[in-house]
Amino acid sequence: MNMITFFIVGLVVHVVFFFSIFDIYFTSPLVHGMTPQHMPLPPPAKRLVLFVADGLRADSLFKPDVNGAISAPYVRSIMEEKGSWGVSHTRVPTESRPGHVALIAGFYEDVSAVAKGWKENPVEFDSVFNESRHAWCWGSPDILPMFAKGASGDHIYTQMYSAEDQDFAATDASKLDTWVFDKVKAFFSSAKGNETLLSRLHGEHLVFFLHLLGIDTNGHAHRPLSRECMKNIELVDAGVEEMVSVIEDFYENDGRTAFVFTSDHGMTNWGSHGAGHPSETLTPLVAWGAGVQAAQKVTSQKFDDQFLKEWNLENLKRVDVNQADIAPLMSSLIGVPIPINSVGVLPLQYLDNTELFKAESMYANSIQILEQFKVKMAQKKETTFSFLFTPYHLLTESNQLDFVRQARSLIQHGKYNETISLCNTMISEAMQGLSYYHTYDRFFLGTSVVLGFMGWTSYVILVILKTHASLRKPHSLRDPIVAQSLGRVFLCVGVMITLFLLLQASPWTYYIYCLLPVPVWYSVFKEFGTLADLMSSAPSLPLIKCFGYFVVVILGIELLVVSFFHRAVLTLGLVMLSGWPIISQLYTQAKVRSLSWVLGCLFLSTFPLMPVVGREPNMHLVTCAGGLTLLSSACFLWLSRRHTPLQWRDSHLYIAQMIHVALCAYVLASTHSSLKLKQGLPIFNQIVSWTTLVSSFVVPLLSSTHLFQRLLSISLSLVTTYLLLSTGYEALFPPMLCWLMFVWINIEQEAMTAQGVSAKLELSRIDFSENIDITKIRQLSLDDIRRSYFFVFFIITAFFGTGNIASINSFDPASVYCFLTVFNPFVMGGLMMWKILIPFVIVMCTFETIQVSTQLSSRSLFLIVLVISDMMALHFFFLVQDYGSWLDIGTSISHYVIVMSMTIFLMVLSLMSHVLTSKRIYFGRRRKHALYME
Structure with a gap:
């Protein structure tokens, strides 16, 4: 299976898994x-x-x-x-x-x-x-x-x-x-x-x-x-x-x-x-x-x-x-x-x-809910084999008739309080029965989806071992007779499942969920030779190190799962990550970078401890974030110029971007001051805000494609937009994240040296626009599992660092006042989504840089990320619930959706980050000059 086909199949599989919860957990109860x-x-x-x-x-x-x-x-x-x-x-x-x-x-x-x-x-x-x-x-x-x-x-x-x-x-x-x-x-x-x-x-x-x-x-x-x-x-x-x-x-x-x-x-x-x-x-x-x-x-x-x-x-x-x-x-x-x-x-x-009126009203109320139960039961009975149908035992048809007769008898004899008590009992049982029939097929569908999940994850692991690991060349099933027999077995299984669903008049979506595991597991069994080759190569592998990585990754995944419920766990994770240079002994060869890594992790670890909602707007913190951005950008620009001289055009572009940061900090403060005085949103501020939002996609493409200079332009452009959408401490999050990502890029170079990779690229000489030499692309190593996990961890941190789930759930319109004040849920929601995406894009551009600088195929790391995210998704699949408060229900949905969307979403962001880092817009004579220089 080539790369394009694999990604298309993966996309389809994850879309099916994504929509499965809406058929399993969230079909309409009406x-x-x-x-x-x-x-x-x-x-x-x-x-x-x-x-x-x-x-x-x-x-x-x-x-x-x-x-x-x-x-x-x-x-x-x-x-x-x-x-x-x-x-x-x-x-x-x-x-x-x-x-x-x-x-x-x-x-x-x-x-x-x-x-x-x-x-x-x-x-x-x-x-x-x-x-x-x-x-x-x-x-x-x-x-x-x-x-x-x-x-x-x-x-x-x-x-x-x-x-x-x-x-x-x-x-x-x-x-x-x-x-x-x-x-x-x-x-x-x-x-x-x-x-x-x-x-x-x-x-x-x-x-x-x-x-x-x-x-x-x-x-x-x-x-x-x-x-x-x-x-x-x-x-x-x-x-x-x-x-x-x-x-x-x-x-x-x-x-x-x-x-x-x-x-x-x-x-x-x-x-x-x-x-x-x-x-x-x-x-x-x-x-x-x-x-x-x-x-x-x-x-x-x-x-x-x-x-x-x-x-x-x-x-x-x-x-x-x-x-x-x-x-x-x-x-x-x-x-x-x-x-x-x-x-x-x-x-x-x-x-x-009168008591009679109350009793008759309660009776009508109970019959109204009982009617819903009867219709629900009839619908389920029609689509289930009679020998498989199990009625709700507390409310059989005879029990329903008994209730109606008893209630009418009590009313006729003037026992109104007893009638009301009986009706309350009936309502309670009918509500439980509605839930019973509404979730009747849940176990069957859930089992099918879990089998598909497990099969897909197993197949991706086999693909990694087969194409990207330093094992002997694997073989598929070598005996064509065995391969044909295997195909017939899975074909028969698929036909049996189809007939079963057809006879039950199941919805068309049931066919997808129940049949998907069949080709997935067939593909797994076809790669049996890969497992055999892995077993034969086992004696030559560092088993203790492999086992250690496996345990650490599993514990790390569980830490990420818990962080969805308790953001403070991300603080613990960042504190633990800060010790990586010490554990790996990188501090001995890169003391300054190791210290920067430790400080960056510790500073970033404070954000998950901050309140998500309930904070009062604080424009002083936003202004401080703008000043911090300007100071760090000036230092970054000075350091990068020591290695790569800036052209006249690029230096003026960065200066203009830095002035723009100061302008946006002023616009934000001015807007909130104007609204506080009830003078409305100034038109100048609104124009600046929308222009900033639109230009944030274009301005980075005007800068040099050298690593440090392009990353600086991207950071300035994204942070500027983020400032306009901030009301408090969260404005400090992107500058701190950019600092840590910059340190991560540098320290990974030292990790390559520690691994004995002699062909390490010098960061200051990397140009994103240059084609990567395929001959220098290396195979996966165990350390790349760590890089992939770091990436997933930082993606989750980018999302929950300022509590975006709760921020949307308890949406504060003050976040978008620089852009509009008239209530428009879709525009306001779109602006909030872009605010959430900005830290994602920062992490994605960093990961793109690390792939280039460590000479690793983007597909290789992506497959590891895919396995990690799918393991998290399977975990959250079992945690999805449709009972309790809307908060519990909405939280369980959002967690599953976030992780299931991660792979699909990261594919799109990966394309965006590739364009942001490697493409450049030229104008007129400068374009001709650039072609001449090439």
Whole structure:
């Protein structure tokens, strides 16, 4: 198999492994075909008004300030006199779309929505709005359309402001909420002169939804404890009071309106959300009006937290719910079917109604969830051989019939409390049964993927031994009869697997996962001769050294795996790496470089100990990073000129790049100062920022291709962009990483000398643009395993050094304020991704340099990296989970995706780094002059 074919096959295999977890762990849990469950009793309310204060956390609403003042006096009066209140517990990710889906549809967002940025519906779903007769919605274009799209009929009406209004740099984002309140007032005012609308508004099963984004926007821009955000909460409170008055006046205080005030997610003190901090997952819930239990005084309450005392609410009954429970609550109040995909449980303590009504409501809730279970069971039964099908033992068909009969009997005999208890038990069992059938094929598919993993890794190891190691020339299976027999055996296995999947009507993706191990393991068995030659060469190998390397690499891989969960482990790894020159005795021949290596590792080891999120912006640290970059670049430039004289053009280019670093440090400080003064993003700063981003790909290609000079230009260009995307200590990370990478390049040269390689290249004479002499390419040695591991370690350090996973999960818009302030998730996400890629590119360019300077084939080292990353990926495959909080689920997915993407991703970065290091752009006469000189 030639190199191109091998990489294509490897790419296909890893893409299959990558997508396998979405079929094994993350297929959509939603099913369709259920019958909506209607409650036979009349509802207490004809209409529901839902206020969602986006980004409002519980303590911001409930907790008095230091002077004892309340930020929302009207809502507080409702809690104390008219309604029920509690904390709504959200799930991670604490983002706007998943929160609204849980609130209004009653289920927790499907994982596949992440790939669409929570902008589109990956699977159409039911909602309270859809079940209503008419629903009117006002607010953000990011939220409202997803509930109108896919709804049955055209009974959901939306009115939205433009996306450009969602500006983090706006003087006052509370205008978004004022816009909503003004539109609602205008709507009810105009309805009085519109007979058609007036008729609809006096019907039943109506919903009014007011999405209030101002608090979230002000929280991001100014922090949730800021004066601007607290003023916005006061504005929302006054607006809610006015809306209640307008609606009650319109309906002449008929007492048939229910009100719900809540939030989709909270926000940290530093103005971000997405993760699982209590400030993000604890949101307020206040309900009042028709059918809602009035405020209840209590003498004591038992909760695990200490919030009641802080909020001065010890004597006011608190009723906590899961966020998805709010959907059945709203459905019950206005008498519409609970959304068919809801997994929420009706919180009865919020209802002020008869025991019969509560029992019937809980019965409808349990039947609605049971319907999902029945459809799920039927789907799985249809695609499984009858003799292989194992039903969920706690909820067989007879058990389901018994439950229905018993529940109806209890209601008829007036045993309502027993009915409610029975329904709660049924809901719990049905939820477990849904999980059982949803994961029914997991073991079968997981086993197939693991076999494919093991086979692929074994094959890559054999390829390394066969083509790149100093063994005797290996042979494949020498007996053609045995080879043919082997082929027939694997062909029969493939046919049997295909027939089995065909008879079960399995999805087409199952064929890929189950059949992939067949050709992979066939290729492994074909290379049996390589293993035989390895065994025959064993006596001549340094077995103790080989075993030592094997143990160290396995322990090193485990250290990297643990670092995904605990970033501080990278600190331990860097401290251990700092001792490499001492262990290998390189310090005896390169004392200065060894000392630089030790200091570089120790300085870099401090970054994984820094907080990932929660830090306040510190422009002084960013300015220091710019100064450090300028100082180190000047020293680097001076050292390189001693070995390789600079041409006039190159020297001016480096000076211009250094001036550009200073300019970008000024632009960053100027931008944040301007935003702090509420003067918006200066257009000059925005132009400089975008120009810097675009030019970072081009400017390095204008510099000399000599090793030191090209690496300097690349570093300056990348660090400059990184500065503009920084808000604190992370700006110091790329300069420190560049320093350590420069030392690594130099110290590897000393390691080559220690190995006795006489044809060592002099670094100052290396020109990336020159063709590599193939005759000087050497075979792999045991020390190259160390180089490959160092590379993987530094790639992981580049990713987790400043905590990029958590930084994205709890995204702080302040990172991109130099480029834009208007909310745009895709542009902002793209900028954050490039910020993450910059340290990667630095490490990749270093690895490219080491391959050239150590005279080693890039394919050789890449194969070792492939084995290391695949061993990590197999480890994470077993750690993927689809239960627990969204934080646990998202973390397990991201870990597997990161490692699985590593090989594919590094192939692309390798190409990018090759272009950045070896290509050069010439203009006009200088191009002719360069050709003449060649």
